Amino acid sequence: MPEPSEADRGRARASARRAFRSWWPYPGGVEDPATLPLPPPSEVPRVAVGRRVVLAMAALGALGVAVGATVQRVVGDVLGSGLGGFLPGGNRFRIYTITGSFPVVEPADYRLRVTGLVQHPIVLTLDDLLAMPRTRLVKDFQCVTGWRVPAVHWEGVRLGDILDLVGVTPPAVALSFYSYDGADSESLTLDQARLSDVIVAYSMLGAPITTEHGGPVRLYVAPMYGYKSLKWLSEIRVVDRVDPGFWERNGYAVNAWVGASNGRDDAPIE
């Protein structure tokens, strides 16, 4: 390839300069608004369509806020969990984190510590949990912010079975739960913990629980709002008083019954 001549280089430089100048903001422009009075818009038949569009959108928005809850329920039922998994109005899980990232725990490395006021403190592996009597539930997941995912398949071990295994001792009245994320915590009374639909879950949506859903092992407290179903469960401590968890210290109800707490009237989980 021949060397570009001086003239070629000059032309290239000029062209680059032109390109640069053509994009350079030049506030004065050709017409300086300071020296050029603005003429009135041309006089032709004119209708204020723009304002009507804005008002119509505001009205539609207000209507949407008023009936959105109903529409969402209907749309969610129609879309199901496929499309509804990511479209607005669908019955989809929203994932909340309170720390910078999800704690990733390999199933082989998973350990559940059960400590506190117990006869035999133990450390359970995932295999230990899988070997215990299995409970299957098909129940809704209701969030305190309003969304609800219907008929989620859950599998796990009844919390009551784990308590029987370790042997609760007086003066125990409650449980504290801790998460692998190092920040989240939850609480249940012993009576609540022994309900038959409160489980330590290792399967959800028909598969091992994914990291974003709190896998490999999380709590599922069916009759209560979602924030009670602590993710990435690392420790259960048997204690002598209810120690409010992370969300409860942030204003949510300690006894989080669906439809009977947090000022909400959702249908209870059946």
Next chain:
Amino acid sequence: MSRRHGATEVGGDADGAAASREPAALLRFDVVERCAHWANALLFAVLVATALPLYFPAVEGAVGRRALVAEIHLWAGLAWPVPLCVSLAGPWGAQLRQDLRRLNRWSGEELRWLRSAGRLHVAGERADKFNPGQKLNAAFTAGVVVVMLVSGSILKWFAAFPLSWRTGATFVHDLLAWLVVVVVAGHVLFAVTHPQSLRSMVTGRIDATWARRHAGRWAAERLGPAREASAERAAAERTAAAGPTAPPTTEPAR
């Protein structure tokens, strides 16, 4: 040569001899409008970027820090109308206010374009400073800001409202977010395929020949009636289009 003809050289490829007596470029957007536009665009980008992890679990997994992301989203949302309001508020907003009036008002021909769902062609030579598609986009964007601000506020301060409003506001906020992302994607697509227009939002200038061709009525307002070939072409199209359409104004604007 008068001051407003002084920058003829800057404008670039003007129409040679035909345009020798008129400026090669017009000021399409003044500096206030350009700043308002790009501040608005920046805030929108922040809103979309922070909305992604709030909406998509997969992104949330990669980003985390939901509380921080939500806080940024909230403040960017509250700040969203600020550039426009500040630009409108003072004496510096004269051109923007006039352009908003232009965007708001539709001619009979533009209304017919709307009713035909865009099938009817509005000749550029007869067009105002903004074409009806741009007018619709501007009105839609204004509506989006209002509805997102209100529905977002209900989401944030839900305790002050009936419970079902929270779910309803979530629905509206999510649905409109999808819609506005699609519309803005179209806006950006038009911008990159029309570099002259995009450049005018950076530099403020638009070629006079472009203005004659795409915003004829506005160009006539600023520069006086079109002459020679372009005037004949416009006249021919007027005859062809005959009917109730108002002819372009012929009186010079000053």
